[in-house]
Amino acid sequence: MPRIALIGAGFIGGVHAANLAAHPDVDFALVHDIDVARTESIAAKHHCRAAAHLAEAFDPAVVDAVLIASSTDAHADHLRLAASAGLPMLCEKPVDLDLARATDVVGYVHERGVTAMVDFNRRFDRDYAELQRVVAAGEVGDVYLIQMTTRGPAMPPLSYVAVSGGQMRDQTVHFFDLARWISGLDPVAVFATGSTLVEPRLAEYGDVDLSAVTLRLPGGALVQIDSARQIGYGYDERIEVLGSTGMVEARRHRRGAVVRYGAGHDVGDGMHAGWFERVAPTYRAALDHFVDALRDGGPVGPDLGEALKAQAVAEAASRSLASGEMERVHYPSPRATPVDV
Amino acid sequence: MPRIALIGAGFIGGVHAANLAAHPDVDFALVHDIDVARTESIAAKHHCRAAAHLAEAFDPAVVDAVLIASSTDAHADHLRLAASAGLPMLCEKPVDLDLARATDVVGYVHERGVTAMVDFNRRFDRDYAELQRVVAAGEVGDVYLIQMTTRGPAMPPLSYVAVSGGQMRDQTVHFFDLARWISGLDPVAVFATGSTLVEPRLAEYGDVDLSAVTLRLPGGALVQIDSARQIGYGYDERIEVLGSTGMVEARRHRRGAVVRYGAGHDVGDGMHAGWFERVAPTYRAALDHFVDALRDGGPVGPDLGEALKAQAVAEAASRSLASGEMERVHYPSPRATPVDV
Amino acid sequence: MPRIALIGAGFIGGVHAANLAAHPDVDFALVHDIDVARTESIAAKHHCRAAAHLAEAFDPAVVDAVLIASSTDAHADHLRLAASAGLPMLCEKPVDLDLARATDVVGYVHERGVTAMVDFNRRFDRDYAELQRVVAAGEVGDVYLIQMTTRGPAMPPLSYVAVSGGQMRDQTVHFFDLARWISGLDPVAVFATGSTLVEPRLAEYGDVDLSAVTLRLPGGALVQIDSARQIGYGYDERIEVLGSTGMVEARRHRRGAVVRYGAGHDVGDGMHAGWFERVAPTYRAALDHFVDALRDGGPVGPDLGEALKAQAVAEAASRSLASGEMERVHYPSPRATPVDV
Amino acid sequence: MPRIALIGAGFIGGVHAANLAAHPDVDFALVHDIDVARTESIAAKHHCRAAAHLAEAFDPAVVDAVLIASSTDAHADHLRLAASAGLPMLCEKPVDLDLARATDVVGYVHERGVTAMVDFNRRFDRDYAELQRVVAAGEVGDVYLIQMTTRGPAMPPLSYVAVSGGQMRDQTVHFFDLARWISGLDPVAVFATGSTLVEPRLAEYGDVDLSAVTLRLPGGALVQIDSARQIGYGYDERIEVLGSTGMVEARRHRRGAVVRYGAGHDVGDGMHAGWFERVAPTYRAALDHFVDALRDGGPVGPDLGEALKAQAVAEAASRSLASGEMERVHYPSPRATPVDV
Structure with a gap:
């Protein structure tokens, strides 16, 4: 039974702690x-160790x-730190909002040859996983068209949105990842157009709260x-x-029901609120998958290289929002290739 | 192209006229x-002959x-009249509210060997017909249990209900027919219990406006x-x-949708009103089916004998409502057997 | 009861005849x-007059x-001809595949002040009409985004597609009309990209069999x-x-169900085949609506001017498919304004 | 944070442990x-105490x-034991398969005045709880009819079924409880008829694997x-x-989805397997509810008295299966009344 350390005890850390x-x-x-x-509260509830120093969390003697x-x-x-210690890691997305910095750290982890999975959790949605399986099994033939909808229940605070990287990098990026994963193809070009219908001040950041994106995949799909960002009927x-x-x-x-x-x-x-x-x-x-991969030595789900690719599509989409033209996608090349557990 | 005469120009006659x-x-x-x-209005609209006398409608020279x-x-x-004239007929249900009189006339028609179809129209509902096909094809294996719901939007006038024969003979009878048709089996016993929750005066007629019926089929299904009779959300x-x-x-x-x-x-x-x-x-x-049977000489859908059997189940169910006990079903035997077109 | 003449007895003429x-x-x-x-067959079936000469169909003395x-x-x-005779008309779409010719004839009809309705039949789909009503009533607030899907069951013959005007003018045009009607807004710009995944020979005609279109409406919606053109699961x-x-x-x-x-x-x-x-x-x-408008003198549904506008969006979309860029929509101005019945 | 002891480490005990x-x-x-x-395995996984002796689990000093x-x-x-120690308890159903013994122990617990909740878990199904809320709020008016379906995926082993008390006491009892809870009414009479279509040997135990039950509620609903017991399409x-x-x-x-x-x-x-x-x-x-009741002192969900009533309906239904007649329901009276936390 692997000993796992949790770094981070905020909202999502609490979710991971219970799991x-x-x-x-x-x-x-x-x-x-x-x-x-927060550290001690979680430790008390779950009868586990509260690490006062960051270094303890990366000590292979105890985790x-x-x-x-x-x-x-x-x-x-x-x-x-995890790569240096040779510890397999499951990391919340994104690697880093800056694509160059993200590419650097991915290169570093790849060089160390340590297993790293990014928590693109929507791939572990039961339905999306089944969708991917059906498509990969050829049950609908060749992919022609993917229609995706992602709509949040409420405008996040402007302070958050201002540093989020914009709708493409913060929200739509999950679906860029899903589109790649489901189709098995890397988008070659992207057209995006958007509006600020809910929060006009977004325009100051070159951002939008409503957008329509079209991707072209290799072969014409x-x-x-x-x-x-905000709809009136929940989360969709x-x-x-x-x-x-x-x-x-x-x-x-x-x-x-x-x-x-x-x-x-x-x-x-109605929808979830x-x-x-x-x-x-x-x-x-996602945790199940990570634990299974640790035990069986199989491949982890979305690795760091996948995370970079989704981020690259978001970069091109952000450029298209600004230019009003279809933009080509440029994929980064981190220094080494990923290694499975 | 067969020349068809329509007898009856009330509401349902008008429906048949347009069809x-x-x-x-x-x-x-x-x-x-x-x-x-009414006769002349329909004739004018559809450029057909208005027959002043009933006999014209049964004249094989013109229909x-x-x-x-x-x-x-x-x-x-x-x-x-139609049987005497040797004219194939499609007749609205019921044959007659009195089971003995109904059995008599069915015997008469059978003796003449004339094709007669009863318009148990629900058998021609696209979905019920598909249900019957699926069951008959063995796609769900042996029939174990049938669950049926029949709920009307509004209490009919008491004057109508009083002469309707009661809920079993007037409303549930359609589903007795469907249960027989779908299962391919004749119910052996029936338990019915009911209440007058909407219209207490029904009790004077031994009738109910809400009922729960259980049928036992041969073999234990x-x-x-x-x-x-009346629900608040339309027709169901x-x-x-x-x-x-x-x-x-x-x-x-x-x-x-x-x-x-x-x-x-x-x-x-919501539901239809x-x-x-x-x-x-x-x-x-149902008309399509009748016309196809006329052309091809194939069997007509629910014939008069089928109508009698559904009515016999309704008789037993009515007895059970009164007795509070499970009652056996007794099927009538008209004098001769039906003949297909 | 208005006397109506039917011009055309092909497949869709037969549908209109029965209605x-x-x-x-x-x-x-x-x-x-x-x-x-074909004329005489329909006349015999429906006991109506078979007009040997086109002129009879436009004779106000008989229709x-x-x-x-x-x-x-x-x-x-x-x-x-109908406009000259002062006869209200219900016409299948399109007015004419050539937008200039179409604009001319619409001008002519408008000058005569005769009622003319185009059979953009999807507006009379029960569900689309309800959608339009809900949106027009403000039940979803301001329109932000419309998502539309139109997918045919099988590639039409290449001979047909070659003269159809292309996917935008022949297929998507119905949805350009619906988008205008539902939103109450005239699109200002359109981006379209497509592929020939089913029928590569379409490329010779500058046409596609799969496309993704994005419209911008005034205000940013x-x-x-x-x-x-062809999907494997019926009509959607x-x-x-x-x-x-x-x-x-x-x-x-x-x-x-x-x-x-x-x-x-x-x-x-599954879907309809x-x-x-x-x-x-x-x-x-649609016929109900036209007949009601004749009787009540109310406005007819989609008039000839509406047909021209949908066609104008299709023109711009066709240009975008070729240019790969977002294109502005230019709406034609027929000579006069329409007149209701 | 209440210290809770878990008695039982079988399959369902493991489920409770993780929760x-x-x-x-x-x-x-x-x-x-x-x-x-099993005790030690659960203790190790969850870093909690493994009690070697039953008495430790009921020691108010530690739980x-x-x-x-x-x-x-x-x-x-x-x-x-829990009642003697004055410890609030959440107990799996049934209290005891023998209604007399069950009535006795309920009387004992009531006399001690200790909070006891029975884990009739279906009341905590999100959908059934909403159904109950809707009905209790009067949103559908007076209750007229409840339709319930309970179908298992596979025949349990004959050895289990033989000692289960039969279909009414083992399977249908959940729905007797739900019917009481949703309607707020105690059934007055019950008719049940059944068959052994899957496992003929059940007949030796007077049991059935398929049944149709009708309850009459006070007032005529x-x-x-x-x-x-066994259907071919999962759990329904x-x-x-x-x-x-x-x-x-x-x-x-x-x-x-x-x-x-x-x-x-x-x-x-499809359905869950x-x-x-x-x-x-x-x-x-259900655990959430119990913990909230401990904290707030509010009423627990289904208490022991409720469990007895559902069991009494099952007794009457079992009698009806045997007699073929409608049977009245007799409710037991434990010695004292329940006390909330």
Whole structure:
């Protein structure tokens, strides 16, 4: 049973802590956060060690793997520490908001040959994983068109959005990753157009709150993605993949399966109010996958190289938003190739 | 192209008139109703002959088949006239509310060897027909259990209900027919219990407005039917058939496929407001079937013998409502066997 | 009861004939086609007059309105004849494949002040009409984004596609019209990109069989449309409209409501095999609307000016497919303004 | 944070252990099972105490509440021990298969005035809880009819079924409880009929594997329940409640929301393969409720008295299966009334 250290005890750290504690094949050994109170609270609840110093979390004598859920700007440092210690790591996305810095740290980890998985958790959504399996198995023939929708329930605070990298890098990037993963293809060009219909001040940052993106894939297949920062009906995402012989769809999720029938209408449960309710099971499933890979030595899901590619599509999409023209995607080349566990 | 006479120009006669006029393989030749104005109005609209006298409608020199949509108490006479004239007939249900009289007239028609189809139109509902096909093809294995729901939008006038024969004979009888047709089995016993929750005065007639019926089929399979005269959300019917290897369901119909998403709920189109909106296409499909049978000489759908059997189940169910005990079903034997076209 | 003449007795003419015959408030008076046998067959079936000469169909002494279902290249002439005779007309789309010629004839009809409705039948789809009503009533707030899907079951013959005007003018144009109608806005710019994945020879005509279109509406709202000439799973179209406070969706139609449950899967009825099964009721509903407008003197649905605008969007989309850039839409100005009945 | 002891480390004990460990407001303090190895395995994984002796688990010095997940025949003893120690308890159902013994122990617990909740976990199903809320809020008016379906994926081993108390006491009892809870009414009479279609040897035990149950509620409302031990399409349960003004339905659950569209059909994800996948979240939700009640002193969900009432309906239903007649329900009276925390 691998001893796993958790770095980060904020909201998402707390989610990971409960999953580590409940997981039948994990010894949740240690937690560390720069906030001592949060660290100790989690340690007490789960009867695990509260590490006062960051170094303890990367000590191979007491841990076998690390789960990096620290703040985004600390990811790069924590990835390097884990790589130096030779510890397999599961890291929240993104590697780093700056693509050049991200490419550097990925090169460093690759050189050390340490297993690293990025928590692109939507790949572990039960439905998206099934969608990918169906497409990869050829059940819809060749991919012709992918339709994606990603819509958040409420505009994040302007202070957050201003440093988020913009809608393409912060929100749509998950679907750039899914489009690549599902199609098995790297987009060659992207057209994006958007508007600031909810928050006009976004325009100061060259950002948008509503956008329509079109990707061209090698061979002529197309992808359409609509992204909205704020909708009035909860949290909504869905994907459909049209192939040469059929179509497969991962439908939007309802909060429940109750229907109330009245005169002239029937009322369903609507969408989840927030993103977390919708995606909570994906964190458990991603952890399952990471633990299985540790045990079996199989490949981890989305590795650091995959994360860079999704980020590269987001860069090109951001350029297209500004230029109003279709832009080519340029993929970075980190120094070495990834190594599986 | 067969020349068809329509007997009856009331509401349902008007429905048949439009279907006869639009049907590509029918010559809508003649209409007759005891109401002269109604007869002439339909004749003018559809450029067909208005028959002043009933006899013209059964004259083999000018018509090849008759569609009997007269009032219920005239059915028996019109069936005999058509049988005497040797004219194939499509007749609205029931044959006669009195089972003994109905058995008599069926015997008469059988002796004449004339094709007669009863317009148990729900068998021609696209979904119920598919359900029957799936079950008959063995796609769910042996039939174990049938669940049926039949719920009307509003209490009919007490004056109507009082002479309707009661909920079993008037409303549930359609589903007794469907249960027989789908399972291919004749129910052996029936338990029914009911209440007067909407219209207490029904109790004076030994009738109910809400009931739960259980049928036992030969071999041990079961049927559950809930029947309601008045519900607050439109018109609702559905069927599911559980078999040894799977299940098949004909889901309730919505008025449309529009969904409106708001905060915490989604609102669909609800059910049809009335029975006619739900079943209108079944009249066209039943006519199609009758016309095909005329042309090809194949068997007509539900014949008069089938109608008697469904009525016999309704008789037993009515007895059970009164006795509070499970009752056996006794099937009548008309004098001769039916002959196909 | 208005006497209506039908011009054209091909496939779609036959559909109109049955609808005219069944319609309770129409006197289906006359039919004309250049093919005499087809004319006489329809006349015999529906007991109406077979007009040997085109002029009879436009004679105000015997008809009150005309339904033009002739071949596309005859539309312009027949529209002029009806306008000259002062007869209200319901005409199949398009007015003319050439936008300049179309603009001319629309000017001519407008000058005569005669009522003319174009049979953009999808506006009379029950669900799309409800979608438009919901949006127009403000039930989803301001329109932010419209997502549309239009996918045909099979590649039309190359001979047809070659003269169809291309995917934008022939297929997507219906959705340009719907986007305008639902949003109440005229698109200002369009980006289109496409591929020839099914029929490579289309490239010779500058045409595509798969495309992704993005429209920008005044104020910044967006429209995404995916169009496919051939899919492997039947006929598929759907629309969703995201607004500032909610979303409304017209879902894809199934052939029926039967579900078969087996181990690990449930099997629904799938889509309609062809376009006609899906849209058949829209022809009846469009005719209803035209007849109501004749009787009440209200406005007809999509008039000739609307048809020109949808066509103008298709022109710009076709240019974008070729240029790879976003193109502005230029709307034509026919000589006069339309007049309602 | 209450210290909770877990009694029982079998399959369902393991489920409770993971839930106790992940729960943010619980100190999972101690585990005991008669199997030492299982006890120690759970203790090691969750860093909690392994109690070698049963008495430790009921020691108020080290625990604040107990979760009883031992084998059915030990429930009564463990309930008495917890009551003696004054420890609030959450106990798996049933109290005891023998209604008289169950009534006795409930009387004992009531006399001690200790909080006791029975884990009728389906009440904590998100959808059933919403159904109950909707009905209790009067959103469908007065209850007229409840339709329930409970169908298991596979025949349990004959050895189990033989001692299970039969289909009514073992399987349908959950829905007797739900029917009471949702309607707020105690059934007055029950009719049940069943068959042995899957396992003929059940007849030796007077048991069935398929049944149709009808309950009459005070005032005339009805309940229909179909129960099947083995179906070929996974695990299936659903409920609908027809009221005087509307209807509310908790639909059957699919494994996921993926749909695959092919020619003439669409394939969904089907039902869960087993009961546990379907109901897993209900154990977490029941624990949440118990922990909230401990903290707030509010009423616990289904108490021991409720468990007795559901069992009494099952007794009457079992009698009806044998007699073929409608049977009245006789409710037991334990010695004292329950006391909330």
